[in-house]
Amino acid sequence: PDKLMAKLLERERNCRQRIADGHSKGTVPNxxxxxxxxxxPRIPFLAKxxxxxxxxxxxxGLVAEKDFNAGDLILDxxxxxxxxxxxxxxxxxxQCSASxxxxxxxxxxxxxxxxxxxxxxxxxxxxxxxFECGVVTKLCCVSGTGDIITPRFFFYxxxxxxxxxxxxxxxxxxxxxxxxxPLELDFANLDRMEWFRVLHNTHPRGLDSSPGGKxxxxxxxxxxxxxxxxxxxxRTEAHRQFFLRSLLRYSSMIHPLATTFFTSDGRMFAAVLxxxxxxxxxxxxxxxxxxxxxxxxxxxxxxxRKGEQIFVSYGPIWxxxxxxxxxxxxxxxxVCDQPGREWHxxxxxxxxxxxxxxxxxxxxxxxxxxxxxxxxxxxxxxFMKRYxxxxxxxxxxxxxxxxxxSFLEMSCETEGQRLVRARLQAxxx
Numbered sequence: 001p002d003k004l005m006a007k008l009l010e011r012e013r014n015c016r017q018r019i020a021d022g023h024s025k026g027t028v029p030n031x032x033x034x035x036x037x038x039x040x041p042r043i044p045f046l047a048k049x050x051x052x053x054x055x056x057x058x059x060x061g062l063v064a065e066k067d068f069n070a071g072d073l074i075l076d077x078x079x080x081x082x083x084x085x086x087x088x089x090x091x092x093x094x095q096c097s098a099s100x101x102x103x104x105x106x107x108x109x110x111x112x113x114x115x116x117x118x119x120x121x122x123x124x125x126x127x128x129x130x131f132e133c134g135v136v137t138k139l140c141c142v143s144g145t146g147d148i149i150t151p152r153f154f155f156y157x158x159x160x161x162x163x164x165x166x167x168x169x170x171x172x173x174x175x176x177x178x179x180x181x182p183l184e185l186d187f188a189n190l191d192r193m194e195w196f197r198v199l200h201n202t203h204p205r206g207l208d209s210s211p212g213g214k215x216x217x218x219x220x221x222x223x224x225x226x227x228x229x230x231x232x233x234x235r236t237e238a239h240r241q242f243f244l245r246s247l248l249r250y251s252s253m254i255h256p257l258a259t260t261f262f263t264s265d266g267r268m269f270a271a272v273l274x275x276x277x278x279x280x281x282x283x284x285x286x287x288x289x290x291x292x293x294x295x296x297x298x299x300x301x302x303x304x305r306k307g308e309q310i311f312v313s314y315g316p317i318w319x320x321x322x323x324x325x326x327x328x329x330x331x332x333x334x335v336c337d338q339p340g341r342e343w344h345x346x347x348x349x350x351x352x353x354x355x356x357x358x359x360x361x362x363x364x365x366x367x368x369x370x371x372x373x374x375x376x377x378x379x380x381x382x383f384m385k386r387y388x389x390x391x392x393x394x395x396x397x398x399x400x401x402x403x404x405x406s407f408l409e410m411s412c413e414t415e416g417q418r419l420v421r422a423r424l425q426a427x428x429x
Contacts, residue, residue, distance in 0.1 A: 019425065027422035029415035031374035033297060033408075037072050043187045046275050047074040052183050053309060057332055058280045061309045068304040070388060071381035074287065075298035077273055080127060080192075081156060082294075083149040083258075084269030086140045089113055094129075095120035096294030097269050100420065112136050116294075131155045134227040142219035146270045149258060150251045151220045153272070154243070157200065158233070160193040165233050169242050172200060182274050195274060202253055213255075217247045260314065261291050271296065282311035282333035283318050284343070284392060288405045293416035299408050301401060303388050319398040320405070347394040355387050355396065366403065377411060380404045 018024075038048040053063035068074065082097040091101040093116035104114035105121065110133050115121035125133075131151075132139060139148065161168040180201040185194055221244050224230045234243050257277040258270040269291075276289075276296055287300040289312050304310055315327045318335055334343045365371055365379050384404060390397055 024421060024425070026418050027425060029418045030372075031377050031411055031415075033073065033299070033412050033415045035073050035076065037068070037074065041188065042185075043183065043275065045075065045077040045187065046183075047072065050074060050310070052181050052278055055309060058309065060278050061280045062275075062278050063309050064304045064306055066306050068300055069381075070300055070302050070384035071377075072300045073297060074300060074310070075276060075279075076295060077276055078295050079271040079273045080123070081149065081152060081272040082269065083146045083152065083271075085146065085267050086112075086143060088263070088267055088269060092269065093117075093120050093294070095124040097271065097291070098293040098416075098420070100293070103424070107133065109133050110136050112140070127156050127159050128152050131158075131224065131227065131230050134229060135223050138223045138226065139220075142216070142223055146258070146260070146268055147213070147216045147251070147255075148220070149254055149270065149272065150217065150247055151224060153199070153250050153254050154246050156192075157196045160196050163233055165239055165242070169238075171197075172246065173242070182278065185274070187274065198274075199254075199257070199272065202257065213251045214248070217244070217251050221247060259289075259291075259296065279310060279312045281314045281327070281329075281331065283313060283316055283331060283335040284333065285311045285313040285317060287312050288408055289313075290409050290412040292412050293420060295416070297412055299412075301404055301408070302384060302391055318392065319394075319401045343392070347392055347398075349390060349393050351387070351390050351393055351396045355390065358383060358386070359396070359400070362400075366407075373411065373414075377407065380407060 035047065040046045040048045040050070047068070049064065049066040049068070050062050051065050053061055055061055078096065080095075082095065084092055084094075084097055089112055090104070092099050092114075093104065094113040095115055098116045100116045104116060105118070107113045107115070107121065107125075107129060113124070113129060113132075113136065115124060129136075157172070158165065158168055161171075180198040182195075182198050185191075185198060221240075224243075225234065225240070234240055254272060258272050259276055260268060260270040262268055271291070273296055276298070279289075279298065286302055286304050286308075287298045287310065290297045290299070298312060300310075311333070316322045331337075362379055362383050366376055380403070383400070387397065392398070
C-alpha cells in the first residue's frame with residue numbers, strides 16, 4: 001500500500017547501510033561444496049564415470065564406472081518440477097523450492113504462490129501456473145501431500161508442445177517399447193522437450209494408482225476443467241479422455257521418480273530430478289543428499305568401487321534412526337533383505353588401535369572453534385578414507401558418520417545462504 005511505502009524505503013536504506021558497514025554474514029562460501037572430481041561434459045551436474053545400469057531387484061540405477069572416494073561430490077542438480085505442501089506456499093519458492101520466506105514475491109494475479117525471484121516467477125507461470133492460477137484456491141482443497149506433481153507434469157509437457165494438445169496426443173498415445181535413459185540426453189544444451197519425452201517413456205514398473213490416487217486424479221480433472229484457460233485447450237471429448245488417461249498414467253509413474261524431502265517440522269516437498277531419480281534407496285547408503293535453495297547435492301560418505309551401484313537413503317539410515325519412519329515401499333537393501341544377516345554380523349567387526357587415537361585427535365580438531373571449517377571437512381574426509389574398511393562397525397564408525405553427515409549438511413546449507421546473499425547484493429546493492 002502507498003501509505004506504507006515510506007516505511008519500506010526507510011528499511012531498505014537501513015539494510016543498505018548495514019551492508020556498507022560490514023554487517024553482512026558473508027557472501028563467499030567456505031568451504032565451497034562444489035565438484036572435486038571430473039565432470040561429465042554432456043551432463044555438467046554429474047561426475048564423470050557414472051552410468052545407468054539395470055538390476056532385477058532395484059530396476060534402473062546409477063553405477064560407478066570407476067572408483068570414487070569418501071568426500072566426492074558426484075551430483076549437483078536442480079529441477080524445474082518441484083512441488084511442496086500448500087502450507088509451505090508462503091515459506092518456499094514455488095518454482096525452485098528455495099526457503100527464502102523473508103524475500104519472496106507473490107504471483108501477479110493471485111495471493112497464494114510466492115517466488116524467490118522474477119526469473120522463477122516467470123518460469124513457473126510459463127510452465128505451470130497459468131493453468132493453475134484461476135482455480136488455485138480450489139486446488140488447495142483437493143490437493144494431497146505433493147500429488148499436484150501429476151497434473152504439473154502433464155502441463156509441463158503441454159507447454160513443450162506449444163499448447164498444441166493434438167500434437168501431444170499423437171506423440172503420447174504411441175506405445176512405449178524401450179526403457180528410457182536420461183544419461184543419453186545432452187544436458188549441456190538442455191532441450192525441455194527431450195527431457196519430457198524421456199520421463200514420459202519411463203515404464204511405471206507395474207505400479208497402479210491407489211484408490212486415493214485415483215480420487216486425487218478425478219478431483220484434479222474436474223477442477224482444472226473449471227479454468228477457462230484449460231478449457232480453451234481441452235475442448236472435445238477426445239481431449240478430455242486423453243487428459244484423464246494421462247493423469248492416471250502419470251500418477252503411477254511420477255511418484256516413484258520423485259525425490260521426497262521433509263522440513264524439520266515434518267512437512268513435505270519433492271522434486272523430479274533428471275538424474276537423481278535414478279538413485280535407489282539403501283539403509284546403508286554410499287552418500288548423503290542435501291536439498292538447499294533449489295539444488296540437490298549428493299556427497300559420498302564412504303567409497304564406491306568400480307561396478308557398484310550407488311545408493312542414497314530416502315528414509316532411515318542404520319547410523320541415524322528416525323523414530324516412526326515408514327518407507328512407502330518394501331526395502332530390499334543389504335540391511336533389510338534376507339542376506340542382511342551377513343551385513344549385521346559385520347557391525348561388530350574389530351577396529352585397529354590406531355583408529356581410536358586418530359578419533360580422539362579428530363574430535364579435538366572438530367570441537368575447536370578457531371579451526372577453519374574447510375580444515376575440519378578435510379580432516380573428516382581423510383579419516384573416512386583411512387578407516388572405510390571398518391564399515392559398518394556400529395560403535396566406531398556409526399558415531400563418526402553421524403558427525404560427518406551433519407557437518408556436510410550444515411556446510412551445504414551455509415553455502416546456499418552465502419550464495420543467495422551474493423546474488424541479492426549483486427542485484428540490489
